[in-house]
Amino acid sequence: MTFSPALPQEQLFEALQESAQPGQYARQYLEQGQERLNQAFASTDITELVRDRADLVDQVMIAAWSLFGLAERDGVALVAVGGYGRAELHPCSDVDVLVLMADSPDQTLRDCLERFVAFLWDMGLEIGHAVRTLDECVELAREDITVATNIMEARTLGGSDTLRLQLEERTGPEHMWDSAAFFAAKWQEQVARHKRFNDTEYNLEPDLKNAPGGLRDVQMIAWVAKRHFNADSLEALVDVGFLTAEEYGVLRKCLDYLWEVRWQLHVHTERNENRLLFDHQRQLATRLGHEDSSANLAVEHFMKGFYRVALALSVLNEMLLQLFDEVILHNEKPDQVRPLNRRFQVRNDYLEVTSPQVFEKHPSALLEAFVLMAQNPQLKGIRASTVRALIYNRRQINEAFRNDPENTGLFMQLLRSPHALFSQLRRMKRYGILGKYLPEFGGIIGMMQYDLFHIYTVDAHTLLVIKNMRRLRYEDLREEFPLASEVFYRLPKPELLYAAGLYHDIAKGRGGDHSELGAEDAIAFCQRHGLTAWDGKLVAWLVRSHLTMSVTAQRKDISDPDVVYEFARKVGDLVHLDYLYVLTVADINATNPTLWNSWRASLLRQLYTETKRALRRGLNNPVEKQDWIDETRDAAMKMLTERDHDPKAIESLWANIGDEYFLRETPRDISWHTEALLDRDDPEDPLVLIRESSQSVLAGGSQIFIYTPDTRNLFSATVNALDTLGLTIMDARIITSADGFSLDTYIVLDENGTPIGEDWPRIEQIRKMLTETLKHPERFSSTVSRRMPRRHKHFDVPTQVLISNDIVNDRTAVDIQTLDRPGLLAHIGRIFMRFELLVQNARIATLGERVEDVFFITDLDGDPVSDPALCQELQETLIKELDDKNNGNS
Template identity: 50%
Template sequence: MSHKHLPYFERPLFFFDQSRFRKALEQHPVITIFKDALNAANVQFHRRFVEGEDIRTLVYERALFIDCILHYAWFQFEWPESISLEAVGGYGRGELHPCSDIDLLILHRQQVLEESKDNIERFLTLLWDIGLEIGSSVRTIKQTLELAKTDITVATNLLESRNLVGDPSLRHELLQAITPENIWSAENFFRAKYEEQQDRHKKYNDTEYNLEPNIKNAPGGLRDIQTISWVTKRYFGVKTLKQLEGKGFFTDEELSLLNSGEEYLWRVRYALHMIAKRPEERLLFDYQREIAKLFGFADNHEGLAVEQFMHRYYRTVLALRELNDVVLQFLSEAILQRGQNKKVISINERFQLREDFIEATHTYVFEENPSALLEIFVLMAQNPAIQGVRASTIRWIRESRHLIDDAYRNNPKNTELFLELLQQPQNVVEQLKRMSRYGILGLYLPEFGLVTGQMQHDLFHIYTVDAHTLKVMQNMGNFLLPRAKEDFPVAANVVKRLPKFELLYVAGLY
């Protein structure tokens, strides 16, 4: 098709000369022109990243540039009216990192498939030939709907779809068919995404502290942020989280954390793709050193550059993991427990149980009685039937933890509560992990706070120092279990004779 008849890509790209590109498509081999354009854009994007340009601008502009390339690739062929090219998945969100897959859906009416089949194959071949890493599917609306009904991943990808080129009515018709009233109600969608997250976390030992973490899929990573986005958008029927500002769902602090955490992980991921030159999501040791240097860290009295970089990373994902806990717990209460008779069981003046989750009896419990910041974990250790903490109470804990200072640490009542926690016959380490996740343990024991997210850059350690410490304590707790007589006969016999087993836990912490 002559460049004069090629439809213009209408959205502006300040760094890409469309007129020159269109003329070149007539005068030179098409594949070469596309490759040259992609290579030139990559060089420019990399330079802008190293110079410190805003990561959101880079990620969105990269997606926009690929939109433009796909537009012109599409119009290298003739198409009937009832066919379209849709962006789905992360690319559908308008986000693209250097080596991320470009997920595409070619949507068509059944009657046009036969006449379009050859051009579809040629179009996809062209994309591969010019060096794009694509994931593609070719389906009718009916076929897509049937898949979406049974596959939560397909349904999720469609929620974030964008029409790139072709008949936009096809996507509109599809979106009308996949509303919560038709498939994946807010309740079922939440259950499926929550179970999906739990399974994903288990693959990474339910810790954000692996020394070579997966920045996308590990706890506190980008997928956790996306899960928050997916379930809230489905529940509230909004297109962006910004639409929830001022609605009482997110606090200003939480929205700020979500945005800053995502931006930080995006910078790490962008750098990782640049350095690895492939869609790598694991922060392997060799990459950690290079990224630390790229981010401006240097060896000094605070530690190796790579350790300082990873310390920042772990602190970020820990905060995001905590936020993920709050949001999903809030949605669980709003969606799964909607309409239920919420029986409330009083524990004491400060705490009560609601649907097997513990909650503070009022907003100012922790402000009026700061010792309750420790008491709540003692109560959970004493009653393993408590499934967790209600979202509002997690928020109140977070807002009140500034009360933990030297006077708080030296208060005999608080010392007594902490030792009471360590004296429990079960569930101790589980609550210590929860205390760590909510930022309480590192504040109450400053020495533990100093090693939170602290790595040792060698191959002899699997987790960060704080995660290793809690693993040690878990092993200590195992000596108390009935099976310990067989598994650890000597240790089991020794701990029986200890007058104060909690002191062993204290030794483990230090």
């Protein structure tokens, strides 16, 4: 018969009966029905759509039940459970059904049921099914809270409703899982679920169903409400006084938003996908109507909205579960109450107001609550009823409130608190107080940056910076951050550091230089909060300069005394250096856990130490390079002669190396290299030395030293071998001696971001492969062929190349920013080789999906690249070839 897209139930059954291929007909019916729903998305309320999707599935499910003669059978029923039982289905949601029987089935019924289930799969539905007797269901529900929960949401589709009602009665709270046991079990279930997502709403690729602030958190509230109050809807919680009408409105709005996102995610992926992977985020942003702005991408607007909804739901979930806890688990226990002051008291270890009108009569109590929490770290939290009052009364925070000296004094008291500053700022953010008191902070809540470098939203990152600062007070952190801990204790006013941390990224997303804009906000904050002019200038300088130290350490040659002097000049004095160093360490550790490794730590430590020396020497008395070189040579010579090496042999070896080697290397490393060169058996073979870096007592990485005849493709061949070995290059120093030998030092980390250590089999493997490569570097012809990581493929990082001449060091700097990929350094090296250019030095920085590498190059004669046409051609070639993401990564 001719297909009709929408039929009454009886006609659909007849159509299936008459069809030669009923499974194909049902599949087509569902597909075309779903297409109609998708087309209605823009003009239809999402609540109606998810109900209509369930109705559509109901139609074919009921018709199929009749098609296989099951509607006429006694003692068997088709029951929808789970989300389908709630009549809430998204395009590709699992359709969970229970075939409920009074007794074990006979063979005829078994056969019918097998054909029925097979037919459901033929229709293209993602079926989750169970076939059980009433007694089996009761026993399973007693053992498994998930089964008991599913039964609570059941509804009958086919057969008598009597069986389902009997099941509902026998699994009710009077027989099993009373409301206290049910609530306790579901709460533990939620705790375990949240833990799988690191207890944060702010994952880079969030799960909109299971993560904190997701759909499961809403269902959790509904399940407990149904079990305890027999409430059939969230709205019913308003009637029993557990939700205000305003809270229900927020809950409903947030739920609808998540449903809209999930609907479009299913349509886009054509599967039951609940993870907002990078693969889908940009497309979903477009589907949901977001557009790029001058300051933010459409995907960033979309994800900011998502994170804000997740946070709002998470706070509601937290508040309501605490209320349930009081009513369900502790309703018969006597309260223990002790006063704190006229406005606050402690009830059962939770802070609460002494009367419902406290915030209305004393608006400053909105901040005082968090000061008291910091002063009483033994408290478990703020009581749910007080949280509700905080959220309701935050509307009182206006310009007059923000400028009131009592309130600014309370906020500064919090910043100076010896306990729980991070916890209280985080609590203030969750309850919407911090964003109201500091509107500039409110603007960054939920803001994300679409890259792999910044793995937290701006607000979460900001508070993590402050958490990292606070952690430096603890003894157990001294081993991990010895210098930062020591410097932190010298800071005269730690609250200035916290203020800088609070404001360092506060202007992100506005367009323009966020450091400059943030410094202006910081000045205003300091003036409003009564800080002295000097203190305000320091905080603003820290905000303005918060990237300076990391950029200098990672992108410049800090073994060059001129670089250190220039940085010292920017810092000006030891107080500014101390504050900036601690801020930088805290900032890097709060950006991305993979960023902080022993090598970055050693770079910052080296820059801090050398800058401190320069400041003590005086900015009017900079160190001379020749003095630096002479001191290094003398120190290395002393080490070698103490080990009975001939000074004449040493001088002969050093005669052709050149001054730059003694400028770049430490005396300890020079003596190590020299001793190995003097003692080697075969002077024709390449020399490969491997050990931990000697930048400081705490090794920053593994150091690989290579001494071999120089060739044009030596850099490309070497970095390709290191890449093949799974090593990450952090730093490269390439020095060519006057007699045609290359003295190259690479600082590397293993795949897990740590030095190689004393893994002798691994060291021998590296040495052997490098030696074989260096014997015949001319045979190197292709880069590694490992695939690009999945996440990287979804980022568009246009290659940027800046070429400039380093006049002081007589070489050319090539600054390259591009997408990270396997074999990238070898590819860049091959381009330099084609242009007959030599790499003299390189600083390698990998920032998420992006690399920011600086290469210092010369021509074959050792001179800078002075031909503008050649520079332009090199720039164009690098951009063209590196913008091909598939080059060497297919």
